[in-house]
Amino acid sequence: xxxxxxxxxxxxxxxxxxxxxxxxxxxxxxxxxxxxxxxxxxxxxxxxxxxxxxxxxxxxxxxxxxxxxxxxxxxxxxxxxxxxxxxxxxxxxxxxxxxxxxxxxxxxxxxxxxxxxxxxxxxxxxxxxxxxxxxxxxxxxxxxxxxxxxxxxxxxxxxxxxxxxxxxxxxxxxxxxxxxxxxxxxxxxxxxxxxxxxxxxxxxxxxxxxxxxxxxxxxxxxxxxxxxxxxxxxxxxxxxxxxxxxxxxxxxxxxxxxxxxxxxxxxxxxxxxxxxxxxxxxxxxxxxxxxxxxxxxxxxxxxxxxxxxxxxxxxxxxxxxxxxxxxxxxxxxxxxxxxxxxxxxxxxxxxxxxxxxxxxxxxxxxxxxxxxxxxxxxxxxxxxxxxxxxxxxxxxxxxxxxx
Amino acid sequence: xxxxxxxxxxxxxxxxxxxxxxxxxxxxxxxxxxxxxxxxxxxxxxxxxxxxxxxxxxxxxxxxxxxxxxxxxxxxxxxxxxxxxxxxxxxxxxxxxxxxxxxxxxxxxxxxxxxxxxxxxxxxxxxxxxxxxxxxxxxxxxxxxxxxxxxxxxxxxxxxxxxxxxxxxxxxxxxxxxxxxxxxxxxxxxxxxxxxxxxxxxxxxxxxxxxxxxx
Numbered sequence: 001x002x003x004x005x006x007x008x009x010x011x012x013x014x015x016x017x018x019x020x021x022x023x024x025x026x027x028x029x030x031x032x033x034x035x036x037x038x039x040x041x042x043x044x045x046x047x048x049x050x051x052x053x054x055x056x057x058x059x060x061x062x063x064x065x066x067x068x069x070x071x072x073x074x075x076x077x078x079x080x081x082x083x084x085x086x087x088x089x090x091x092x093x094x095x096x097x098x099x100x101x102x103x104x105x106x107x108x109x110x111x112x113x114x115x116x117x118x119x120x121x122x123x124x125x126x127x128x129x130x131x132x133x134x135x136x137x138x139x140x141x142x143x144x145x146x147x148x149x150x151x152x153x154x155x156x157x158x159x160x161x162x163x164x165x166x167x168x169x170x171x172x173x174x175x176x177x178x179x180x181x182x183x184x185x186x187x188x189x190x191x192x193x194x195x196x197x198x199x200x201x202x203x204x205x206x207x208x209x210x211x212x213x214x215x216x217x218x219x220x221x222x223x224x225x226x227x228x229x230x231x232x233x234x235x236x237x238x239x240x241x242x243x244x245x246x247x248x249x250x251x252x253x254x255x256x257x258x259x260x261x262x263x264x265x266x267x268x269x270x271x272x273x274x275x276x277x278x279x280x281x282x283x284x285x286x287x288x289x290x291x292x293x294x295x296x297x298x299x300x301x302x303x304x305x306x307x308x309x310x311x312x313x314x315x316x317x318x319x320x321x322x323x324x325x326x327x328x329x330x331x332x333x334x335x336x337x338x339x340x341x342x343x344x345x346x347x348x349x350x351x352x353x354x355x356x357x358x359x360x361x362x363x364x365x366x367x368x369x370x371x372x373x374x375x376x377x378x379x380x381x382x383x384x385x386x387x388x389x390x391x392x393x394x395x396x397x398x399x400x401x402x403x
Numbered sequence: 404x405x406x407x408x409x410x411x412x413x414x415x416x417x418x419x420x421x422x423x424x425x426x427x428x429x430x431x432x433x434x435x436x437x438x439x440x441x442x443x444x445x446x447x448x449x450x451x452x453x454x455x456x457x458x459x460x461x462x463x464x465x466x467x468x469x470x471x472x473x474x475x476x477x478x479x480x481x482x483x484x485x486x487x488x489x490x491x492x493x494x495x496x497x498x499x500x501x502x503x504x505x506x507x508x509x510x511x512x513x514x515x516x517x518x519x520x521x522x523x524x525x526x527x528x529x530x531x532x533x534x535x536x537x538x539x540x541x542x543x544x545x546x547x548x549x550x551x552x553x554x555x556x557x558x559x560x561x562x563x564x565x566x567x568x569x570x571x572x573x574x575x576x577x578x579x580x581x582x583x584x585x586x587x588x589x590x591x592x593x594x595x596x597x598x599x600x601x602x603x604x605x606x607x608x609x610x611x612x613x614x615x616x617x618x
Contacts, residue, residue, distance in 0.1 A: 011554060012552075012554060013414045013416075013534075013553070013554020013555070013556055013557070014416075014554075016414060016534060016536055016554070017414060017416060017532070017534045020534045020535070021532075021534075143521075165421060168419075168421055168525035168527060169425070169521060169523060169525055171421035171422070171423045171525065172423055173423045174423065177420055178420060178421040178422075178423065179418055179419065179420055179421070180418075180419040180420070180421055180527065181419075326521070327521070385416065386418060389416065389418050389530075389532050390418065392532060393418055393530045393532065398530075399442060399529075399530055399531070400530075400531045400533065401530065401531070401532050401533065402533045402535070403532060403533065403534055403535075
């Protein structure tokens with residue numbers, strides 16, 4: 001996989017900018033650190049971006065934290081409280097956080113010219129910086145954090161050169177540069193690459209979902225912020241008017257112990273309805289997710305909190321209209337009435353489902369507009385370009401930089 | 404005889420930086436606008452022209468869009484949309500004009516209600532990265548062809564950003580056409596295009612058409 005594979009998809013100017021900046025940075029060291037190798041959007045992004053950086057001549061490494069359940073419970077708590085839900089952490093949790101960060105920072109070679117630390121889990125690595133520029137990439141919504149948790153994290157984050165947020169409203173009062181960068185999807189990844197209708201049908205059949213009626217689909221972790229219960233309620237309201245089925249497809253991530261509990265609640269709510277299909281997809285089910293999205297009539301993402309919601313971009317890329325919660329980065333992707341609808345309630349979601357099932361031509365037009373919107377703004381090459389831009393900007397420290 | 408210098412196309416992109424300052428109502432907006440950096444005002448009045456648009460915003464500056472979509476004050480939004488940033492060579496004059504418009508509005512009408520949570524205006528700034536390309540043109544027909552192939556950001560850099568760089572209402576295209584290629588007619592027609600009325604994609608088509616008509 002190399003950058004020129006994106007010719008015909010990415011903006012040619014982006015490809016030229018990337019190659020020009022990369023030529024200046026060739027041979028230099030870049031390091032990415034996150035907390036999980038598989039499952040979740042961050043791991044997906046890194047899995048695609050790291051080979052591209054390598055192909056550009058950047059000496060890049062991706063390191064993953066090693067940790068056990070108590071650490072992930074603590075960091076899930078940090079995650080929830082930064083997103084405004086959940087209590088402050090206990091002293092034991094913070095101690096676990098500190099110990100695991102210290103162990104990992106000592107284990108991993110942190111020698112690099114440009115280090116990107118992803119999310120709060122490894123944020124404390126900054127205390128073990130050897131050299132170079134360090135940026136903290138925050139993928140979650142911290143617009144209304146629980147104050148004590150943010151106070152603790154802010155004390156860590158202020159030691160970086162810069163932070164990067166996915167949505168402008170996530171920015172905080174910080175004494176360091178704060179960049180805005182939306183995450184992206186990779187159109188050439190297994191999850192987004194073009195696949196034939198026959199394969200889509202075969203995968204639906206294998207997963208036990210008949211394609212004999214319109215398919216409503218939500219792909220997300222089983223997480224209360226994704227409101228899978230609300231999705232079932234919206235489906236039930238819409239089903240009174242249109243015979244349709246609902247697919248809730250979710251993966252699990254090693255850093256998400258809460259998922260099992262939510263899954264049980266969802267199964268209970270579904271109550272044996274044969275038209276509700278709850279699919280627990282194992283890691284590396286990208287082809288299946290691709291097929292599910294392509295076979296869907298409408299894609300839902302009824303989140304009540306969201307970092308960015310890349311699954312929305314995936315669905316739009318496949319020309320599907322999306323009905324989604326008006327939170328986080330979703331309004332950047334779902335342009336009201338043009339690429340889908342933003343909803344604020346179960347009733348709102350149900351109404352929009354009915355509207356789109358009633359009007360396939362409108363759904364088709366939204367899908368077309370959605371794909372172009374994603375192509376122009378939310379594909380991998382934009383992130384590659386921006387990371388090289390951050391590196392360049394933080395080294396040169398000017399407002400207008402001629403590379 | 405002096406050799407003619409080829410026109411080299413530059414492209415660019417902006418990195419958005421966040422100030423963390425946000426306004427939930429018009430009073431907060433005015434307070435922040437008074438002390439916001441010149442870079443922030445420049446960013447919000449110009450970024451429309453540098454961004455790729457699959458879906459065009461209603462107005463070409465962020466202030467007008469926020470007032471329209473989040474404050475739901477169409478009258479004020481229209482007034483702000485009419486502020487042409489390219490008429491100002493000084494950001495302080497531009498700031499004063501925006502504050503004057505809002506002040507006049509607030510004297511005539513009751514203040515609008517605060518925006519819904521999540522719809523606050525976020526004051527941002529930008530860092531521009533400029534990339535020289537290998538795309539060059541020496542002759543007018545070649546110039547038209549190359550203009551079709553460069554990124555939309557090249558149109559921004561040579562037509563919009565040039566006004567700040569050169570410190571006068573001029574653009575690199577008409578300068579090249581008039582001085583190097585000695586085509587004053589087409590140069591004058593390009594120079595007379597109103598930059599505020601077009602996205603870069605539309606502007607590119609306009610300029611290409613004018614150049615091709617001159618072939």
